[in-house]
Amino acid sequence: MQDYNPKDIEKKWQDIWAQNGIYTTKDTTDKKNFYILDMFPYPSGEGLHVGHPRGYIATDVYSRFKRMHGFNVLHPMGWDAFGLPAENFAIKNKVHPREAVDRNVARFKEQLSLIGPDYDWSREIDTTDPNFYKWTQWMFLKMYEKGLAYQSHEPINWCPGCQTGLANEDLESDGTCERCGSVVEKKPMRQWVLKITDYADRLLVDLNTLPKWPEGVKEAQRNWIGKSEGSEIAFALNTGENVKVFTTRADTLFGATYIVFAPEHPLVQTLDIENRDEVNTYIAQVAEKTEIDRTAEGKEKTGVKLEGIVAINPANKEEIPVYIADYVLAHYGTGAVMAVPAHDERDFEFAKKYELPIKEVVSYYYEGAEDNAPKEDAETLHREVIDIIIENEKGEFLLIKETANNTEKIHFVGGGTEGENEIEALEKELREETGYTDFEIIEKIPNLVSAFAFRHTKLKNQKIHGYFFHIKLKSENRVASEVEEGRHSLLWAPKEKIKDLINWPHHAYAWEMFLKKDRVFTDFGILINSGEFNGLTSEEAKQKITEFVGGEMKSTYRLKDWVFSRQRYWGEPIPMVFDADGNVYPVDASELPILLPNVDSYEPTGTGESPLATIDDWVNVRGKITDQGTFVQDASGQMFRRETNTMPQWAGSSWYYLRYVDPKNNQYAIDSTKEKDWLPVDVYVGGDHATRHLIYARFWHKFLYDIDVVSGLEPFPRLEFLGFILAEDGRKMSKRWKNVINPDDMVNRFGADAFRLYEMFIGPFENTVPWNTDGVVGTRRFLEKVWKQKEKIKDEENQNLEMILHKTIKKISDDIEAFKFNTAVSHMMILVNEITKEEYIGKNQYASLLQILAPFAPHITEEIWYTVFGEKDSIHLSVWPEYDASKIIESTIKIVVQVNGKVRGTIEVPIGTSEDEIKKRAVSETKVEQYFTSEPEKVLYIPNRAVNFIIKN
């Protein structure tokens, strides 16, 4: 027999498949359509490493699996080739980006082809192809038409390394450039912006229609959109202006003791401020700082009071001071906040530093539950109380233990003040309840505590509110007290134990506050010091107070509009022109595509202008404005200037998946019948683009839905997340670490099929795992075994193999459907190990094995399919073997025999054996009896699983 030699067969079959076009997708067939898509790659100059094909192999396995199930499968591939990396590579290697992209694409395609994918290359797309980007430009025009694309001059992220403006999504979370790692600056400049914020709510809500997306990706998008529901409330200034603030805590309005503007707030420029110089100096200082410095952790708050300016708190009409401070962000909410130091950590910190009043307006509130829930028919006492945290010289704290309603209550000492002065009441409670008399007061804890509960000792509801004091005993001197009367007992406990001992929630809360450095209560509670709103819960008060002061309930989003211009060469030209007065006009759709011109120097200018600006005969163009307000070229017309900014890398990838369906259409981006036939994408596979590509594409798709280009609201109903592969040393694969392993070497050493199998076997698909080249040996050995089994073929089936074969068919089918490729491979290994032990294998059985292996190892299976079985049609077009349900029914079952839940043996019994019989055999066929220290008290039988003998100890 010939040895298994992948080199002899892999290239051969790849060529034959291509010649016969077996993977070419027809537009219409009598089969059901199925669209499976990879996130298309950026053809960088580095080529592929072994991490990249993982997703491509997975979609390939899945696509072949679906084809064998009779689907008309669309599995395309293309190139996301505009953007900074391609351009930076070109600059570095001194070639034109076009040339660099062509070269890199060729290299990627060659590497990809080595692993034998079933892509339909006749539908290949490239975002830098004018026939493609014509439609990207067309969609931009549509957005402009709908008011979703606009020019802005706001400060934006500027990357000094890449010399271009960037979107928020292009930054790492530490504020550096995702591409080059430079610290990004804020720079005001003209730019095109897409109004993705108009879609914020739909992007958020529709995540709920995506049950087949990983939770983590959805959560990342929710965080990114960052919806927060609150109120917008206007504060009047003594200068006559009104300032709107955004708050999620309108319930705390009565506690707003100052307001704060972001230094960049436009109103600050125009107000008549007495200390104008000081204010301007501060604003200048803040402008110097990067975002990173400004938000550095643990940074002390700074700010400047606007002298001569006061605001009126609309709730209580009190005059309050106005500050600017850089802890308030210009680009969130309204750029101004009301400060409530009693209930906000940041305001508290600022208020302490600048000695601003702190006014408590929300109290912690506990309402009794279950046995101490307030009773409707009981009388309710309203009481003011004080409670005492008592410390002794050993640093222990005193609790009181009493029994009420058959449960033990443990809490601090305390009682009603009955209108007395607090200090007198404290002395009295201490003496009466504990007998101690000699103490000093350390502090009064400033947070009010409220509770409403049924007191079993008094048979009444009690609604209490009061403060906690911290006192220290100076001596153990005691007099007789309620302890001696037997009403309760005293319990001294060390600091660490207190939390676990206290079982009154409002006392537990007070203890927590006592331990905290800053006593800021930021939770919801009930209102105090808030006039007519006292007693309301925070939730109720939010809306009522907002209405009371004439504000409105409003949502704010963290998501920012999408900065869509880049001052770089290698991108789609933005199809707009300007007349001599600077008025902007959209280019007429008939002019598209606006071709990216050739240019001598495509390096960034750094001036905030794109290199396109230097090409006079492209920039300056004669034309006229049509009745529709669009620009068309006309040699006898006026001079216009073209927009020289280009689109970002993410433009083409926001809609590319539509184009595969109809790649050659000259009239439309996509034919609407074909769109309905194929979209949405059935399965989308790729790595972490949660807050970039995946949010942009969802936005773009919804826009296309709104203009009737697509028929559904979401492009990717099922997303399979791909984990990346680390180098063998556990680090990221990188030239820098010299730990890159490329697929070419793996295919060369082990063959494409063994490589493919290992990529699928390496671990759960979504897990990040380190590569291990030794591991490929395992899948190669497995294929060698499969190869050798063809020597053992007989016409008749081997009955010993029927059950495991059919079980494996079922298991593999289920696993591929669920993207559990690692367990699919392991079960094929188990099957082949079983076959190895047998004398022979039936011809049909072997054929079934080849078929379930075919999606993973397309070459070796095709080779055997033709040479051994003499088939005329490809195994990849054959029909997936269905498992026979009757063959996977066991005739016997294994029963675990346990004593007190511990496994002591197993028995095997025929299906249908009676419970009594099983219990008998459990004793007779195992050694369980030696564990019977007495007669079993109970014998428990769990059908088809276990017998458990319960022995009393």
Next chain:
RNA sequence: GCCGGGAUGAUGGAAUGGUAGACAUAAGGGACUUAAAAUCCCUGGGCGCAAGCCGUGCGGGUUCGAGUCCCGCUCCCGGCACCA
């Protein structure tokens, strides 16, 4: 701080609440070989001569029975974060 995900042998990882560690790699031993590679066989969580005991990050709980369910932690990865 908030949110999401995770923690199982030397390693990647299996395991509808019912024999933990399938499958694979590395390692050790043996066969074949002049030798090596390849191949085949055996061992392969810890302790123990054995019977057995202990073991799925930690502490509790539910259950006849928990890697799996519940409560409370620790640590790791990821997202957001002076976002009002």
